[in-house]
Amino acid sequence: MTAHPFRTTLLSCVAFLAGACATATGPSSEEDIVSSEEVVVETEEMSPSRAMHERAIVMDTHLDTPANLVLPGFDIMERHDPALDYSQVDLPRMVEGGLDGGFWVIYTPQGPLATEAYEAVRDTAILRSLAIHKMVAANPDYFEIATKSTDAARIEGEGKRIVYQSIENAYPLGEDLSLLKTFYRLGVRMVGPVHFANNQFGDSATDPEGPDNDGLSALGFELVKEANRLGILLDGSHAHDLTVYDMMEASKTPIILSHSGARNVFDHPRNVDDALLLKLKETGGVIQMNALGAYLKVLQTQPAKRAAIMKLRKEMGDVDQMTEEDYQTYLETRRAIDAEFPSDMADFDDYMEHFIHVLDLIGPDHVGVGADWDGGGGVVGMQDIAAFPLITERLIDAGYAEEDIKKIWGGNVIRLLGEAEEYAASLKE
């Protein structure tokens, strides 16, 4: 137990959880700082499942939150309400949900597969990493950039939040694989080749035209080789099954699916079937369970709602270019659309059905959490990261031991990162 003020604030809070506590956890409030003696008392008052949650290194491998860092007025140190601004991750809620950190995503949407578009999006991706570094630099007592597999435990031990970085969609690398080294030097330790559509590296799970390359392209195989050489984890989420099989075969170290689901529970291309999961297990890989509702079960689609949102976006332009006032107007209209067209949503039971199915199939050495926060994730009963302790409760109920739960929350991805590092180091010997 350290005397770190925010750490102690966290622990003094977990006993009475949820809203009332979280609003009192402003990290800069002197009143919240309690002595370490008090903390011990509070810790003893925790529920056994919450105490187990706290003892684990709790990481989510797909935090799309960096997209929020560039929104007008967004402050990671303040508590946000998802009902007001749709945001799902900030420091107060990380404390409330016992989330120690994870992989913070550099996501860029895909444009044409052409030089000029590559250059523009390359710069956007660099600036997104810059935004992550600035968040950490501005709050050095609460966050730390992580680059090594051993960093997670050390940072968590110091009561700070773990900030690994990942690239979702390698599209901004263009055809210049030397840029992967650029991002490596910026701290990136995970890369997924594709997003919604096929690109220069290979085939996506969701391209309306179907696969172009029967998996990875020649450049995609080079990407795998370069990621292995550097010690960057390969992420098969969003990739077509053929691409994932290529990645498992070509990669010298196990791959991760940073945010995916089980196709044998719900048949969607963003999920993977049992055969692929067994191959993932066989190759030592890990799947991190996604909480994006439309991939969990059949939901009623609402074309009218979608049209209203598209119209709003078209009228108001990019949110990250708005003034704070315009952004608030945008959110107001967005909330009105939600009120007019209530969404059909998946719930926490739907999420856990995928989770338990995969656990039953391939076991706790090969499963983790990547719920797509701030990127579409969230279900009724788990609307943001504050609800994460519920997963630990369910895993205990399902009979998993503490050692298993620790692997699921952080141990597995740390193991994979360690293997990637070791392979990269072996090439230098």
Add this chain to the structure above:
Amino acid sequence: MTAHPFRTTLLSCVAFLAGACATATGPSSEEDIVSSEEVVVETEEMSPSRAMHERAIVMDTHLDTPANLVLPGFDIMERHDPALDYSQVDLPRMVEGGLDGGFWVIYTPQGPLATEAYEAVRDTAILRSLAIHKMVAANPDYFEIATKSTDAARIEGEGKRIVYQSIENAYPLGEDLSLLKTFYRLGVRMVGPVHFANNQFGDSATDPEGPDNDGLSALGFELVKEANRLGILLDGSHAHDLTVYDMMEASKTPIILSHSGARNVFDHPRNVDDALLLKLKETGGVIQMNALGAYLKVLQTQPAKRAAIMKLRKEMGDVDQMTEEDYQTYLETRRAIDAEFPSDMADFDDYMEHFIHVLDLIGPDHVGVGADWDGGGGVVGMQDIAAFPLITERLIDAGYAEEDIKKIWGGNVIRLLGEAEEYAASLKE
């Protein structure tokens, strides 16, 4: 007069200047915060020349300080002693010297003109900009990134330090001019094509082989065009005379020499002659006076000292890769070498001789200050930025009016940046 705490601390200090005051200006010390009434009193106690210095926007256009930001243990918020660690710029000394900011340099040394070397140094340059952004993000009450010509006055008015960025040596752009846009988006607003040696963009003033291109190369002309298109100032310091003439001819807006001297005072290739200065004036450009001793007068060279320093560097490797302990050992040995071989040095009079010569020749609309701090600058009597008020005193003694002095300290470079912006904007119309 604002109530900004550090601003008021600054003003309460200027009356009794120098060492004793500066050590009391730790920005986080509550005791230093004085009321605005007290400040008015203190301001009235200032010498007239210091008061004039404070009223100006005081900028230096060549701060090599970002190289220090990546040194083990360096903290921009702490006062450093140049006799101990050779550092010349930090926040307490900026306050003491009345330096409001300037251009913070992304410098990378030149290697082979080949793809792999370009890629490595591109990444180093991106990381150097990241270090600048992290410095600002970590200290948002004291520093602010500036990108527009109007930012300087606004930031100074808020009592913060102005952080424009510049690239010294465009070598890290390789042959990919799209990277200039990358750096533009990172905030860079000044670029100098070359450093000590000729490169892909053109000829250096100091290449032992002499010029290769008779000035700018074809790619160098493209660089000028792209900088103009983006609104980035072109910097002719380190460039061969032929290159500077090419730049003045090709650029659509006036160029700057960010840290140069007068060849008619001391004949050195890093200085420019009166003919070039007159052409600079004719084209609306500005020269910023450099304080690097070996360019100011003939100094006794000391091959034995140089050899001892080279040996030390070879033995201990790159300073930015050292542990803090090793770095302190390195500094100790470095100081011992200095004690064994006392350097022949230029002094403040030598510096002002260049300064006044150029002022007499081309007038106060075309002269400013870029003293190469943390990059080799510094003379006896002006060893770091804390001594900057001495320049204002000398300019007053030389008969320059306040309006002239304001142009010299900041107005001229702001004017040039404004012209670069206007041209770039005109292309979009």
